[in-house]
Amino acid sequence: MLLEGKVGIVTGVGMGMGEAVAKRWAREGSRVIGTDVNDEAGQAAIETINAAGGEAYYIHADVASEDDWQAISAYAINELGGLHILHNNAAVHYWFDSINDPMEKWDQMMAINLRGVLLGCRYAIRHMITAGGGSIVNTSSVSALHGVPLQGLYGSTKAGVINLTRSLARAYGPQGVRVNAICPGAIDTPMLHAAAAEAAELYSNENGPTGSQGGSGPSLDGGRLGSPEEIANVVTFLVSEEASYVSGVFLPVDGAMMA
Ligand SMILES: NC(=O)c1ccc[n+]([C@@H]2O[C@H](COP(=O)([O-])OP(=O)(O)OC[C@H]3O[C@@H](n4cnc5c(N)ncnc54)[C@H](O)[C@@H]3O)[C@@H](O)[C@H]2O)c1
Structure with a gap:
């Protein structure tokens, strides 16, 4: 097993990629703390892991809340060792009209998607330094790697995740902390389907946004979507000792979308 004896935190465990990663980590021998703001979905995911013989704990936590990060990192360190x-x-x-939408939308997404990643890294790295090392994988997106008309906000949060990842990898590599990012392409999760439905509606409106929403699509296997489990494979590899000399990368997992 790749993660025997480890204690790990997965944020957004209730569905999609987070759920798949938590399940895989538990199968690889890690004890897992899964967090979410959707308690019903988060608890259900954790119950499935425990029913299958894993050891997992659900804690309600908003990644944008520093108090919540304090609580979950303390739980990991004090209760699980x-x-x-x-x-x-x-x-x-969500899609964002860069010149017309209210700035509150910008602040809200920045707080969750970028500040939330920084908070997680801060609490984890402070402990990992004293413990002699550790490994973090942050989720960016292919949206960080090219421009999409209504993703000036989302893409900026995800581009921020890449630079944060690279900076932290160089800053704390000397203390044994590895920090990597993945850039998923089109992955079959609730988020993808909600975004596609919303975009179709926006672009069907004659007063809708200008510019093409399209770009390149996935290429592999006739352009199919990726599965959450295919993301879990990569995240598990990156946090494991199999990737002991990999740090500071941002790895597209996109079926050649960005190739
Ligand atoms: N699905 C895609 O095609 C795709 C592509 C590129 C990147 N991504 C990224 O991959 C990651 C996972 O996406 P997904 O498609 O599985 O999403 P999803 O929406 O299907 O699941 C996300 C989970 O995160 C939880 N969550 C939302 N806000 C939270 C908060 N403030 N605190 C804690 N939990 C919160 C949700 O309740 C949900 O359970 C995200 O970072 C997303 O931006 C997704």
């Missing part, structure tokens, strides 16, 4: 691996997965997506 450490914090070895962290997956900053949780984020929100």
